Amino acid sequence: MTKTPIAPVSAIADVLALWGQDGWLTPPLRAIVAAAAPTIGAVRTISIEVAPTGAGMGKIYDVVSSDLNNRFVVVAGASGLEGAMWGEILATAAQSHGAAGVLVDGAVRDRPEIETIGFATYGRDERVVGPCGTAHVVALDEPVTIAGVGIDPDDHIVADATGVIRVRGGDLDDVLSAAAAYAAAEALVVEALRNGEPLTSAYRYKKDVVENIRR
Numbered sequence: 046m047t048k049t050p051i052a053p054v055s056a057i058a059d060v061l062a063l064w065g066q067d068g069w070l071t072p073p074l075r076a077i078v079a080a081a082a083p084t085i086g087a088v089r090t091i092s093i094e095v096a097p098t099g100a101g102m103g104k105i106y107d108v109v110s111s112d113l114n115n116r117f118v119v120v121a122g123a124s125g126l127e128g129a130m131w132g133e134i135l136a137t138a139a140q141s142h143g144a145a146g147v148l149v150d151g152a153v154r155d156r157p158e159i160e161t162i163g164f165a166t167y168g169r170d171e172r173v174v175g176p177c178g179t180a181h182v183v184a185l186d187e188p189v190t191i192a193g194v195g196i197d198p199d200d201h202i203v204a205d206a207t208g209v210i211r212v213r214g215g216d217l218d219d220v221l222s223a224a225a226a227y228a229a230a231e232a233l234v235v236e237a238l239r240n241g242e243p244l245t246s247a248y249r250y251k252k253d254v255v256e257n258i259r260r
Contacts, residue, residue, distance in 0.1 A: 051083040051084070051085050051203065051221065052083070052221065052224035052225045052227065052228040053083060053205055053207065053224075053228055054069075054071070054083070054203055054204065054205045054207050054208050054209065054210050055207060056224040056225075056227045056228040056231065057203055057210050057212065057220060057221070057224040058210055059224075059227060060220055060223045060224045060227055060258055061210070061212075061220065063255065063258050063259050064258070066213075066216075067193070067194055068194060068210045068211040068212060068213075069194070069208070069209075069210045069211075070148065070167075070191055070192065070194055070208065070209045070210060070211060071167075071207065071208025071209055071210070072192070072208075073124075073150075073169050073191075073192050074148055074149075074150070074167045074168060074169060074191070074192075074208065074209055075167065075168070075169070075208065076165075076166075076167055076204075076206060076207070076208065077153045077156055077159070077166045077167060077168050077171060078156060078159045078160050078163070078164060078165060078166040079165065079204075079205070079206040080145075080146060080165035080204040080205055080206065081163060081165075082205070083203065083204070083205040084145050084146065084165060084203070084204050084205070085145075085201055085202070085203045085204075085221075086115045086116050086117045086144075086145035086146070086201065086202055087115065087116050087117070087199075087200075087201055087202075087214075088116060088117050088118075088119050088196060088197075088198060088200055088201065088202055089108055089113065089116050089117070089118050089119065089185075089186060089198075090119045090121065090184075090185065090186055090187060090188070090189045090196060090198055091104070091105055091108060091118065091119065091120045091121070091182060091184075091185055091189075092121050092122050092182070092183050092184035092185075092187060092189055093120060093121065093122035093123040093126070093130065093151070093180050093181065093182060093183065094122060094180075094181045094182075094183045095122070095123065095125045095126050095179055095180060095181075096179065096181060097178075097179060098178075098181075099181030099183075100181045100182055100183065101178070101181055101182070102176070102180060102181070102182060103182070104182035104185055105120075105135070105182050106138075108139075108185065109135055109138035109139040109142065109144070110138060110142065111142060112142060112143065113139055113142045113143045113144035113145075114142075114143035115143065115145050116143070116144055116145060117144070117145050117146050117147065117148055117202040117204070118139055118144055118146075118147040118148070119147075119148045119189060119191075119196055119202070120147065120148065120149045120150060120151065121150045121189035121190065121191055121196070122150060122151075122183075122189070123149060123150055123151025123152075123180060124150050124151050124169060125151075126151050126152065126176055126179065126180055127172075127174070127179070128152065128172055128174040128175045128176045128177055128179070128180075129151070129152040129153055129154035129155075129171070129172045129173070129174065129175055129176070130149050130151040130152060130153070130168075130176060130180055131147060131149045131151075131152075131153045131154075131166065131168065132153065132154045132155040132158075132159075132175065133154075133155035133158040133159060133162075135147075136155070136158075136159045136162065136164045136166060137162060137164075139164070140162055140164045144164075145165065145202075145204075146164060146165030146166060146167070146202075146204055147164070147165070147166050147167070148167045148168075148191070148202060148209055149166070149167065149168035149169070150168075150169065150191045150192075151168060151169055152168060152169060152170050152171060152172040153166055153168035153170075153171055153172075154171060154172055154173055154174075154175070156171060165204055167204065167208070167209050186198050194211055195211075196211050197213075197214070199214035199215075200212065200213055200214050201213075201214060201217055223258050226254050226257075226258070227251075227254055227255075227258065229254075230250045230251045230253070230254040230255075231250075231251055233247075233250035233251075234247050234248055234250050234251050237250070
């Protein structure tokens with residue numbers, strides 16, 4: 046895992062945009078239970094099919110019972126599910142095996158209980174009913190897509206209180222380094238504004254960094 050400081054998700058998103066890349070998953074995913082601090086982790090992907098019958102949920106139980114040290118579980122394909130795809134039981138199991146959090150392309154339930162254990166959980170919305178036999182695991186550890194953003198098994202997820210973003214595995218250190226500089230420049234702008242400097246001149250800190258990142 047990289048030792049580069051973790052910048053806010055917003056700074057990482059801006060860096061990716063400046064480089065002509067995608068990766069931001071918020072929206073549609075929002076913090077149901079936000080990460081307590083900016084958190085980064087590799088991924089384990091789970092693909093779901095919504096159907097009256099199928100393979101069921103057994104394989105997702107296997108995933109949350111495996112070694113998930115500093116990984117985000119990414120559940121794709123559940124946006125059409127009428128009930129919640131994720132809840133307290135899955136969150137507790139994943140956390141007990143070291144998971145950093147979960148991204149659910151669908152609904153989540155049991156927010157108060159998940160808040161109590163402090164497990165970072167991002168989803169589209171909240172619902173009280175479960176999947177009731179209509180969610181079936183069709184693939185593990187394969188590329189998935191959420192809202193048009195591809196997520197590969199060697200990618201990373203960064204999460205904070207504002208949302209989540211995907212960073213390609215091979216770009217991780219470069220992106221985090223640029224985002225740290227970007228966030229530091231924004232902090233200098235804010236500090237200058239608080240000291241009474243007008244934005245027209247205070248913005249120079251960010252302008253210089255943006256120009257360097259674009260090169």
